[in-house]
Amino acid sequence: MIKIENLTHTFGKKSVLEQVQLYIEEGERCALVGRNGAGKSTMIHLMLGLLPIQQGTVQLGGISNRKQDWKKVVSYLPEKFHLYPHLTGIENMRFFASLAPKKIDEEQMLEKLESVSLSNARNDMITTYSKGMLQRLGLAVMLYYDSDIIILDEPTSGLDPMGREEILNIIRALENKTILMASHHLSEIEKVCTHVAFLENGKIEKFEINDFMDIHMKETKK
Numbered sequence: 045m046i047k048i049e050n051l052t053h054t055f056g057k058k059s060v061l062e063q064v065q066l067y068i069e070e071g072e073r074c075a076l077v078g079r080n081g082a083g084k085s086t087m088i089h090l091m092l093g094l095l096p097i098q099q100g101t102v103q104l105g106g107i108s109n110r111k112q113d114w115k116k117v118v119s120y121l122p123e124k125f126h127l128y129p130h131l132t133g134i135e136n137m138r139f140f141a142s143l144a145p146k147k148i149d150e151e152q153m154l155e156k157l158e159s160v161s162l163s164n165a166r167n168d169m170i171t172t173y174s175k176g177m178l179q180r181l182g183l184a185v186m187l188y189y190d191s192d193i194i195i196l197d198e199p200t201s202g203l204d205p206m207g208r209e210e211i212l213n214i215i216r217a218l219e220n221k222t223i224l225m226a227s228h229h230l231s232e233i234e235k236v237c238t239h240v241a242f243l244e245n246g247k248i249e250k251f252e253i254n255d256f257m258d259i260h261m262k263e264t265k266k
C-alpha cells in the first residue's frame with residue numbers, strides 16, 4: 045500500500061501541494077492525473093526521497109520513506125530512464141541487477157527480457173534500440189527487482205501507438221502489484237488502472253476508474 049498524509053510542498057512562494065492525502069491499497073493500479081504543472085512529478089519525487097519533505101508523511105508498503113527499508117519494496121521507472129549507451133541490453137540489465145541486494149540471477153534476467161520481447165535484441169548495443177525498446181528495457185529492469193510497489197512516471201511518453209500498446213500490455217499483465225502511474229492519456233488509464241488520483245490546485249481526489257471516466261465524459265460534453 046501507499047499512504048500519503050498531509051503532504052505539503054512549496055517552491056519559494058509557489059504552493060504546489062497542500063495537505064495532500066492519498067491511500068492506495070495493495071493491488072490497486074492508480075493513475076496520477078493532473079494538468080501540466082499540477083505537481084505530479086513533485087509528488088513522486090517527494091515520495092521517493094528525491095526531494096526533501098517539508099511537511100507530511102509518506103508510507104510505502106507500511107514503511108516510512110524516511111527510513112531506508114522502503115527501497116526494498118518499491119521500484120521506480122522515471123520518464124527518462126538513464127541506461128548506459130556503450131552497453132548492450134543484457135549488459136545494462138546486468139549492471140542494474142548488480143545494484144539489487146540479491147545475487148545476480150541470469151535466468152531471471154533472461155525471463156524478464158523475454159517478457160518485454162527483448163530477448164532477441166539482448167546482445168545489441170542499446171544505441172540501436174528504438175524509444176519503445178529502451179522503455180521496455182527500463183521495464184525489464186524494474187520487473188527484475190520484483191518489488192511490490194511500482195511507480196511509473198509517464199511510461200508511454202514519446203512512444204508511437206504500437207509502442208504504447210506494448211508497454212500497456214506489459215503493465216496490465218503484472219499481478220499482485222500496487223501501481224502508481226502518472227499519465228496524461230485517459231484512454232491508456234482506462235485500459236490499465238483501477239483508480240485515478242486527480243491532482244488539482246494542490247489537492248488530490250481519488251476516484252474509481254469508472255466514476256472518473258463518467259465524470260470526465262460529462263465534463264467534455266459540456
Ligand SMILES: Nc1ncnc2c1ncn2[C@@H]1O[C@H](COP(=O)(O)OP(=O)(O)OP(=O)(O)O)[C@@H](O)[C@H]1O
Binds near residue numbers: 055
Ligand atoms: N525545482 C523547482 N523549482 C521551482 N519550481 C518548480 C521546481 N520543480 C517544479 N516546479 C514547479 O512546480 C509546479 C509543479 O511541477 P511538476 O513538474 O511537479 O508538475 P507536473 O504535474 O509533473 O507537470 P507535467 O505534467 O508537465 O510533467 C510547476 O509550476 C513547476 O514549474
